[in-house]
Amino acid sequence: MSESVHELQSRALAQLDAIWDNESVEAWRVEYIGRKGAVNALFEQIGALPKAERGAFGKAANELKNALEAAFQAKVGAIKQRALSEALEAEPLDVTLPGRQPARGHVHPTIQTLREIYKIFGEMGFQVYRTRQVETDMMNFQLLNIPPYHPARDNWSTFYVAGAEEKVLLRTHTSPGQIRAMRAGYPNPVRAILPGMCYRYEQISARYEIQFNQVEGIVVGRHITFGDLKGTLTEFARRMFGARPVRFYGDHFPFTEPSAQMDVRCIICEGKGTDPLCKYTGWLEILGSGMVHPDVLRNGGYDPNEWSGFAFGMGPERITMLKHGIQDIRYFWGNDLRFLEQF
Ligand code: PHE
Numbered sequence: 510m511s512e513s514v515h516e517l518q519s520r521a522l523a524q525l526d527a528i529w530d531n532e533s534v535e536a537w538r539v540e541y542i543g544r545k546g547a548v549n550a551l552f553e554q555i556g557a558l559p560k561a562e563r564g565a566f567g568k569a570a571n572e573l574k575n576a577l578e579a580a581f582q583a584k585v586g587a588i589k590q591r592a593l594s595e596a597l598e599a600e601p602l603d604v605t606l607p608g609r610q611p612a613r614g615h616v617h618p619t620i621q622t623l624r625e626i627y628k629i630f631g632e633m634g635f636q637v638y639r640t641r642q643v644e645t646d647m648m649n650f651q652l653l654n655i656p657p658y659h660p661a662r663d664n665w666s667t668f669y670v671a672g673a674e675e676k677v678l679l680r681t682h683t684s685p686g687q688i689r690a691m692r693a694g695y696p697n698p699v700r701a702i703l704p705g706m707c708y709r710y711e712q713i714s715a716r717y718e719i720q721f722n723q724v725e726g727i728v729v730g731r732h733i734t735f736g737d738l739k740g741t742l743t744e745f746a747r748r749m750f751g752a753r754p755v756r757f758y759g760d761h762f763p764f765t766e767p768s769a770q771m772d773v774r775c776i777i778c779e780g781k782g783t784d785p786l787c788k789y790t791g792w793l794e795i796l797g798s799g800m801v802h803p804d805v806l807r808n809g810g811y812d813p814n815e816w817s818g819f820a821f822g823m824g825p826e827r828i829t830m831l832k833h834g835i836q837d838i839r840y841f842w843g844n845d846l847r848f849l850e851q852f
Pocket of ligand 1: 681682683684725726762765797798799820821822823
């Protein structure tokens, strides 16, 4: 009997040796080690044997089963390996070819500018502070010296939030953050920038968007002067735009007194006044600024007899446009990769 087990093993292995495709190897498995295969048939014979032979026969059958299963696994692996080598030879891989560059995302140009602004003011000791985009009329206007029906409201066309009991709106500028930063800071000095999204009810055009960023700045201390304003903002312009002349030009905001816009020399015409970018003035307006109005200091919790401060507000989209000569503000929300990929 043991002899026939041995023969069965030789026959099966010889057959397997010659097999090199998946279909035949599967047929082989069914024939020998499948549920109704030759090996299981041997096990079924055990019962019919004399008791004394059963042990040895069972052991031999088990060894056969293990040997055939191992051979089967090895064969399956070998077939896979051979198929792979054949494929590689049929279409050779040139490992010296440069790889395909996966498309990389870009940081949005506005965010790049914002990060530059954070860095510059961060190095000057400013904290970054964020306040809400949905504001009350009180914060956005009244505490900034702009009562209801004040003509200056025309400068900030407003989206109102329907259904609120108090007048609620999408902030039209980051200046309400001045009040919030002062109230959070009192009685300590304040030195913070407040970046964030603002909204205005505008006809969208190359120059106006209904949604844009601003960065507000507020400094409050015991002896803050207009010289501090000029020095801080001139240094900001130097780091942002390189060494080029700046000027402070009279302006008006209800919440600062006196007020000034800061201009830098036109990056195209260099002051000659020959380019539409600067509207032929030779200067580009960069930001609005001024000394914090005494009423506003008071609304922030500070006694204007002891404290003074300056504030400023700038638009990162506008700054990005000036730096790169971008002609149309609508690109910033256009999601056009041909635009975004340039930055
Ligand atoms: N909030 C003003 C605007 O939106 C800018 C500004 C901020 C001016 C702070 C002076 C001081 O135009």
